[in-house]
Amino acid sequence: MDPVGTIRATYSHFGPYxxxxxxAQIADNLYLGFRQTADDEQDTHLFPGMDLKFRLFNEKRFRPEISFGMQSVLGHKRMAGEYLALSxxxxxxxxxxxxxxxRMGTRQTIANPMLFKNFSSSHRSLDGESPNSPKDWFSGRAGLFAGLQYDVPAVRGFSFKTDWSSDDWNAERHAYSEFDAPPPWSIGISxxxxxxxxxxxxxxxxxxxxxxxxxxxxxxxxxxxAAETPxxxxMISGRPDEMPLQHHSNEETSEQLGLRHVDFSNLRADADLEISPTLPAAFQxxxxxxxxxxISGKNPEQLSFSLMHYGLRGPNLTLNRRDLEQASLTHQGSAEEIWHNTLIDDQIERAMPPALKRAKEKFKQSFGFKVDWVSDFSLAEDDAGILYRTAxxxxxxxxIGKHFTTEHAVRFNLADNLQQLSQYRGVSLYPVRSDIxxxxxxxxxxxxxxxxxFATLAKDVHVSASIGYLEEMYAGITGEILYRPFDKPWAIGxxxxxxxxxDPYAIWGLASNGDHILSGFVNGYYEVPNTGATFKASAGRYLAGDVGGSLALDNEFDxxxxxxxxxxATNRSDFDLYGGKTNLYAGMTISMPLGSLPLIPxxxxxxxxxKPLGRDTAQRLDNPVSLYEVTEPISYRSITRHWSALTHRP
Structure with a gap:
């Protein structure tokens, strides 16, 4: 399999297709792809599908790599097939x-080894206009295949390949009376x-x-x-006898670094540190x-920070000042040694800053401007081919103050071919996203x-609420609560x-068309140790009133x-042009930062x-302020994953 993070775009031609x-290689062991297949011999009939491959075991000295894959796991039956491969x-x-x-079990067939305890059916339809579904997976007879690749040592990247296929082209033999099926063997180069x-x-x-x-x-x-590194x-060599905090330049630097409520005692220097999501938390x-x-003077031996983000309070971190001096000035320490001596305590008592003793906290505002280039693609349309739009x-x-924020975003639609949707699909009386x-x-x-x-109610318990135009197609009110223990890899909300x-026909889409719906979900999260990957499971009610659940895997790279x-998967289906229906909906997202480029915010x-476009079932509100994402910059994973950035630029 490809290294994690690989994006693969492929064109291939074989037979009539x-x-x-x-x-994308979403994780070390998981590949997910979306495919569109065109049959030029049948008036450009389309056979879309989603493919995946999962590695069960890595290759070892006396053990092959073992993987299973599913072609058109969601999609047209003609291209659907599953396999178990040893390499x-x-x-x-x-x-x-x-x-x-x-499809891969129609030649060199054997009795289906998955038939124990009625796990699978002995009969399987290999064609038809209804989509592939879970009841079809690993059903029917099984076929055997094999392959051999030889890498030529003298020419880097050059190899010979030979394969023996288990595909007998049964669907094509039935569809075309004079179809010339390829033989099972092939030989080629790569x-x-x-x-x-x-x-x-x-x-x-x-x-x-x-x-x-x-x-x-x-x-x-x-x-x-995401941003240019500041x-x-x-660190100044030697501790100054006096604290130069009142110097205007130092106050300005503190403000730029996100330090608030700076206070000093003989033992400790304290500050709130507002964490930005565009830079590693450890670097900040x-x-x-x-x-x-x-700016602490001679006495304090501890540097204590209360981590903040959007008004949510994270842990208190207390660093040993002497460890930081040795790592920064004499290079006798490391970020790992600093972490070993760092105290994590949510109950550190802090003296109230003098400014708060004299008056209430000042009303503060901060601004952030960015520009996103957003594109939507669908390769899974058997009625409209490849759909796209970009904006x-x-x-x-x-x-606004400590706990509130507003966002104002405008969408400039640049290009699309979504007019094809109206040519093939009917009009929904209660559209969810079919009026895209x-x-x-x-x-x-x-x-x-x-x-x-946003607010932190208690240790590790965060809440948020939003009101207004929340996304392109919906306005409304949202509320969320999240319990995310700082030292645990899981969370629930x-x-x-x-x-x-x-109403899309109103000026700028500001009016409501009268439809409203209550939706809600129970969400669970699990962080894969030592990675940026997170599994998410949700169950609840969707925007069409359908009830179901979802599984997701998200991975953030360094x-x-x-x-x-x-x-x-939900309890309601969407219909396609050919009368088929499916309860499943799947997709993939890739997001790449641009902020460090010149002139880019x-x-x-x-x-x-x-993902499939214009669907009404299995649709969820695109909440712009997910609490799990908001708390990520002050999470244990975010801090420790890039802790080496504490002492140097990332």
Whole structure:
């Protein structure tokens, strides 16, 4: 399998089919892709689908790599198939052997080994206009396949391949009376001149040619970051006898670093530290600690920070000042040694800053401007082919005091082909997102305009509420509560949303069309140790009134790139052109930071969604202030994952 973070875009041709796919290696063991297949011999009939591959066991000295995959796990039946593959490498040879089901189980067949305890059916339909469904998975007979690859040592990236297929092309034999099915064997070559591109050519028999071209850049190599890294705060050699806190330049630096309510005693220097989501939390702690040490005078031996984000209170971190001096000035320590001696305590008593003793806290405002380039793609349409739309969404965020924020965002729709939706699908009386083409016809639309409030009720218990225009298609009121223990890899929460559908025919979509719905979910989260990956499971009521649940995997890499995938199942179905229906809905999102590029505001991102468009079931409100995401910058994972940035620039 590809390294985690790899994005793969592939075109291939074999038999009567042209295949185009886009997928991502979401995690070390999971690949997810979306494919569109065109049959030129049948008036360009389309066979969309979602494919996945999961690695069960890594290869070891005496054990092959064991993986299972599902082609068109959600999609058209003609391309659907499942497989279990074993791969073993020996010097320059790579051997593969496995068993397949569905399309991959029609040649060299054996009795289905999955039939124990009625786990699978012995009969399976291999074609038809209804989509593939869970009852079809691993059903029918199984077929055996094998493959061999030899990497030529003298030519980097060049290899010979030969395969024996378990696909007998049964669906095509029934669909075309004179179909010339390719033989099971094939032999070909593959060339990978660079890590991110490879091409292949093969012959199956003497009359059937196979072509493949694939681009596979890795998201970890994405150069831009969410923001340009600020100048490094150097630690002053030698402790000053007096505290220069009252100097205007020091107060300004404290403000720029996010330090608030700075206070000193003979034992400790204290401050609130507002964590920005665009830089590693550890780097910001290190910047604040060095600056606080520079202005603390001679006596304090501890540097204590209360981590804050959007008014939510995280843990108190207390660093040993002497450890920081040794690491910064004499290079006799390290970030890991500083972490070992760092105290994490939610109950540290802090003296009230003198400013708060003299008067109430001043009303403060802060602003944040960013521009997102948002694109939506669907490769899973059997009635409209490939759909897309792209937009530019500039937004202005204003902090109001300590606990409130507002966001104002405008959507500039740049290009799309969603007019195809109205050609193939009927009009819904109560559209949820099936009227996406009408919204997109507006050149300018208010995307978001809301007021949100945040508070920490108790240790690790956070709440939020929002009111206003929450996303492109809905306005309303939301409330959320989250319990996220600081030293645990899990969290649990609940959100409730009273949503009102916006009228796409109104000016800027500001009016309501009268439809409203109460939705809500119980959410569970689990962080995969030592990674940026998070599993999320939700169950509740969706915007169409349907009830169901979802599973999602999101992964954030060290450079700030995010990739995620989800699947939803509910008790209601969407219909397609051919009368088929499905209760499942799945998609993938990739988000890449742009803020470090010249003239691009901090926090700007390029966001790509790949999912079916214009669906009404399994749809959830796009909450702009998810508490789990808001608390991530002050979480244990965020702080420790980049802790080495405490003493140097990331």
């Amino acid at each position: 042209d295949h185009g796919s886009v997928g 073993k490498r020996y010097e320059n040879f790579d051997f593969t052997f496995g068993a397949g089901w569905g 060339y990978r001149p660079y890590d991110w591109i490879d091409a292949g050519f093969a012959m199956s028999g003497l009359n059937h040619m196979m072509l493949r071209l694939s681009f596979s850049p890795n998201l970890k190599d994405w150069v831009p970051r 100048a490094f705060v150097e 702690i290190g910047q604040g600690a060095r600056h606080l040490s520079n 530019l969404v500039p937004s202005l965020t204003k902090r 083409s009408v919204f997109t016809q507006n050149g300018i639309l208010v995307d978001r305009q809301y007021l949100a409030g 609940l959100d409730l949303n009273q949503s009102m559908k916006r 450079n700030g790139v995010k990739a995620g995938a989800f699947i939803v 901090d926090g700007s991102r390029m966001i790509s969604h790949t």
